[in-house]
Amino acid sequence: MSATSDLFSKLLVQPDFFPRLPQQKRLYEVAKVSIHLGQLSAGSKLPSSRELARDLGMARNTVIAAFEQLMAEGYVTSAQGSGTYVANLTELKLAAQVMPAPLASEVPGAETTLLSRRGAHITAFGAGERFEIFPFVPADDDFSSFPFKVWQRLQNRVWRDIHPDLLDYGRAGGYLPLRQAIAEYVAASRSVKATAHNILITSGTQQSLDLCAQLLADVGDTAWVEDPCYWGARRVFEACDLNLHPITVDGEGMALKPADLACDPRLIYVTPSHQYPTGAIMSLARRRELLDVAVRKNAWILEDDYDSEFRYTGRPLASLQGLDKDERVVYLGTFSKVLYPGIKVGYMVVPAALADAFKSALYDLQRPGQLMVQAALADFISLGHFATHIRKIRQIYGSRRELLRKTLAGEFGSQLNQQVRISHEESGLHLLIEVPDHVDDVALEKLAAESGIEVRALSAYYLSLPVRRGLLVGYAYVTPDKIVYYGKILASVIQSGLS
Amino acid sequence: MSATSDLFSKLLVQPDFFPRLPQQKRLYEVAKVSIHLGQLSAGSKLPSSRELARDLGMARNTVIAAFEQLMAEGYVTSAQGSGTYVANLTELKLAAQVMPAPLASEVPGAETTLLSRRGAHITAFGAGERFEIFPFVPADDDFSSFPFKVWQRLQNRVWRDIHPDLLDYGRAGGYLPLRQAIAEYVAASRSVKATAHNILITSGTQQSLDLCAQLLADVGDTAWVEDPCYWGARRVFEACDLNLHPITVDGEGMALKPADLACDPRLIYVTPSHQYPTGAIMSLARRRELLDVAVRKNAWILEDDYDSEFRYTGRPLASLQGLDKDERVVYLGTFSKVLYPGIKVGYMVVPAALADAFKSALYDLQRPGQLMVQAALADFISLGHFATHIRKIRQIYGSRRELLRKTLAGEFGSQLNQQVRISHEESGLHLLIEVPDHVDDVALEKLAAESGIEVRALSAYYLSLPVRRGLLVGYAYVTPDKIVYYGKILASVIQSGLS
Structure with a gap:
């Protein structure tokens, strides 16, 4: 029995290894996991389907089908007549597929040759809606608590007393009164240290993350992400060609292990108030540790505070940014959750030293605009409707x-x-x-x-x-x-x- | 006299070489151009400031000042005590600075160590507003021709009969009636072949270009751009780490030379209706040639039809996309010019084979939203107000x-x-x-x-x-x-x- 057959059969008898899946899918998972964990190294040759079938007591067709799926997804390659070899994973950037992989039949075959490598990677496994947490009963979402009449009145007021500047893109990082209102709000509710100067209004968290990835990291740089992780951040980092280094999350949030510290990050993406998707709240000790690490490693922390408004009892911990004495944290917020998703207004609080560069790049790369909505929103906050x-x-x-x-x-x-x-x-x-x-x-x-x-x-x-x-x-x-x-x-x- | 002194002095005596600039600036320009043209190769040593001053008949301080500016901008490097050397330009990606470079004092020094290489590159020379063509008399821009009352009425109608779906991000590539209205409009006015299926609504041309660069090109791939070129496209391609290959524009638009054909592009960015910024209209022969080249090179053409609405006499040539029989063109349009800049609604017509992948990535990377505005805009068009x-x-x-x-x-x-x-x-x-x-x-x-x-x-x-x-x-x-x-x-x- 070959070493590979031995490895596979040991994994297959483990009681928790997808016991309810068909044999073919289990073999596929076993091989994939072995490849990811490095137990099968890049370039090594797999046993023939005949051998494996015999060693594992499976039908040969089952083995062939599993091989075909591995091949379709790039885990193995085959040279005509000379066998099957483990592919180079770093090259393929398959990190995103470690667990429940889509079936090969779900991968849109025709498009992969038209797209770039990163384009194929981003789009191969369907839109992120597969990772989005929708209302569990899909029907008309209930947004009825939103004060539509008030919102409409405030919008109309802006459109009645129109100022030409508000129709333009805006070059200051967003409508000043809104930036002031946000500065006061995040200071009061999240202990964030902010002034209008170091706040930028973006069209949402995706856009904020994109700016951070492009301005603070280069191709091939490492981003530490929580594992499990918010899919939207992952996608943006992948599109910007960063390497993702996953860090396990436990009940206290991101839990650094000594091995993690061996891998220097340029960005550290965290959701400390309410980890996405496990809900863990990062402990104060972990927050302090993370800030220390960021200083030591000269890395930037991106603190995504996507739903801290929804704390139902007690007072939340202060933001990471509020604890930060070394200006290493970029704080990200959004109005999508509190108002309505399609409003597309988010914001970021950046260290003062970065403010001018971020405003310049925001204008250059994204052309912000939407100042009429921003003006209505500033009124909405300052008149107390937001609270x-x-x-x-x-x-x-x-x-x-x-x-x-x-x-x-x-x-x-x-x-x-x-x-x-x-x-x-x-x-x-x-x-x-x-x-x-x-x-x-x-x-x-x-x-x-x-x-x-x-x-x-x-x-x-x-x-x-x-x-x-x-x-x-x-x-x-x-x-x-x-x-x-x-x-x-x-x-x-x-x-x-x-x- | 050294070869370098000889080269510089020949350039300096040319009558058209910035005769009105101070000596220091002229020497700086001469050195920069020599480096860019490869007449001084990377790693080669420059003569000492003393030698150059003597050979060119300049004050030594003048030479030193020019050296300092070259050094500040990364054109040359110096090793303590061992002289001044030409830097590696490919590495520095200095293409953007070939001509009138900003003074070294304009480069925000403190920030460059905080930012990534691409971040520093994108933001080093000030925001793109320096390349944007504003109204030549800066005061309140005159947008008074926009029918504000009508627009406000249509917006109110959407907000009165609100549908919860319109408050969400939207996963279909934009509001369907708007995509239909755009399909009809671009078919009639620009001979673009489009159906609602292959149209995506984005939040503007920058966002459309970003999607194209990420989905259709990989890091290090080449994009052909017009020379001179629209700064916004250049910035997005740079942020996506593409190599820019400039192609001269003449009276008939982008003019391919044999040398250009030696460099395989993955993307070809053009503004054929009204070249930005020279205004050249691409001839029919050139359009056909470009389409042929795209097919031969397996490249994508990005046709930015940013202001084709503003044709004051005669009928415009049909779009490149309309001539394309091989589905190699992505057509980009915007409402920023016709309505108002800050509306942030643009659109792209993609080849049918790309439509699903683009919609998936649009949702994943950008989270579109703004469907309420899209709904009002659909009414604005279908009720005839747009025309x-x-x-x-x-x-x-x-x-x-x-x-x-x-x-x-x-x-x-x-x-x-x-x-x-x-x-x-x-x-x-x-x-x-x-x-x-x-x-x-x-x-x-x-x-x-x-x-x-x-x-x-x-x-x-x-x-x-x-x-x-x-x-x-x-x-x-x-x-x-x-x-x-x-x-x-x-x-x-x-x-x-x-x-």
Whole structure:
């Protein structure tokens, strides 16, 4: 029996290794994991399909099918008549596919030759909506709490007393009164040190991240990211040709290990207030440690504070930026969550030394504009509507969260905290239901979809092994009656996956 | 006398080599040009300042000052005590600075160590506003022709009958009725082959170009650009780490030479309807040639049709995209020029084979949104307001163009067509006034600024030598009384530079 057959068969008998998948898919996963973990090194030759079939006790067609999928995804290559070899992963940048990989049939074949390498990589596995946490009952999203009439009145006011400058792109990094209003808001609510001078208004967090990646990192530089990680940040960094170094997240957020410190980052992307997607809140000790590391490594921390407004009880920890004495943190915020997603207004607080360069590049690369919306938003904040609205939706979303948790807990009964855990931190717009490691959460996601429920598998957000298993459930825009009705169905889907 | 001294002195005696600049600046220019043209190769040692001063008959301080500027901009390096050496230009990507370089004092020194290499490159020479053609009389821009009341009414209609989907990001590449309206519009006005399926709405041309660069080209790939070139495209390509290969523009647009064909492009960026900034219209023969080349080289043509609405007489040539039988053209359009800049709505028509990949990446990388604005714009077009508005501003801007030309012609008198040429093509939003090659147009730009007139030097838009000299004058948003008053001042500024 070859060393490879031996390796594969040891992995295959492990009880938690996708026991419910068909043989072909399990063999594919085993090979992929071995390649990623370096147990099969680049250039090494695989046993023939005949040998492997014999050693593993599988049908030869099963082995061939698994090989074909590995080949289609670039994990192995074959030279006519001379066997199958492990490909060079660094070259292929396959990091994004470690866990639940799409089937080869899902990869749009025709397009890959038309696109660049990075273009093919970014688009090969479908749009990021596959990683976005939608309301778990897909219907009309409930945005009814937004004060449309007030918003419309404020917009009309701006359009009535129009100033030509507001129709232009704007070269100052955004509408000054809005930058002032944001400076006051983030100082009060998040202890962020900001003045209008070092705030830039962007058209959203993706645009903020893009600017950071282009201005602060070069091709091939390393970005530390949380593992699991927010897909949108990953995509932007990949498009800017950065190397991603995943760092495991535990209950206290990003957990640096000595091995991580061997890899020098240029950027460190974190979501400390409410880790995306696990919900972990970074402890004060970890925050201090991370700031120290950033100074020592001469790296920039990008603090994405995407949903800190949705803290339902207690007071949140101050922002990382607020703790930072060395000007190493870029703080990113957005209005998409509090107002409505399509408004496309985000902001960044940059160290003072970077402010001019960022404003110049914002104008040059993105041409900002949208000053009329920014003016209405400045009024919305300064007249107190923003604070009122946050209080209101915090109450609404908090009670929806509680309702979903109660509904699920009632259904799970004694399984709760034994086979199933429901996240308990009181913040955010989605809930995490964790299941044991041997449960295939991607299969659960599919099963739920068949019942009309849209959830996301936690394991899909990971860049490296091991992964945790669970489902991410967006509840904020779902009305209470639907939460109860579909919550029960979701619980029974999960139960069917546990048995 | 060293070979270098010999080379410099030959260049310095040429009559057209910035005769009006101080000695120090001339020496700096001479050295820079020699380095760019490869007459001084990377790594070669320059004579000492003492030698050069003696050979060229200059004060030694003059030579030292020129050296210092070259060093500050990265053209030369010095090793302590061992002399001055020519730097590696490819590495430094200094192409953007070939012509009128900023003074070393303008480079923000403190920031360059904080930023990445590409970040420093993009921001080192000030924001692109230095290359943007503003209204030549800087005051409140005159956008008064825009039908604000109609626009406000349409926006209010969308906000009254609100649909939750329109508050979201949108995953379809833009609001469908708007994509349909654009498909009809570009087919009728520009012979573009488009359906709603292969149109994407972006937040502007910068965002469209960014998507193209990331999806269609890899780091280090070559983009052919026009020389002179639109600064915004250049910046985006640089941020995406593409190599720029400049191709000379003449009266018929981009003029391919055999040497150009030796350099394989992945992208070809052109403005065929109205070359930016010279105004040249690409001839039909050249269009056919370019399409052929794109097919042969397996390259993508990016056709930026940024201002084709402003054709004042006759019918424009059809778009390149309309001539393309091989699906090699991505067509880019914008509403910034016709409506108002800050609206931030642009669009791209992509080959059908690319449509799905582009929509997926648009969602993933940029998170589009702004569907409420898109809905109002769809109504604005389908109710006929767009067509009416174009007719109206075409008339207004056409008459302003004529007024500026007459005013200038009257002042120049017999100098016209002898020492000064005014562009005669009947389109666009700016006028090009060409001056003889020996005139320093950057100095003219500064002189005009001292009289409160904002114009741009044509030579600054070039990436390689030789350059043409002239001034770009934006007239569209300037009221007639100001055109006459300041037009006369502008003419006298130019005359003072000619004498």
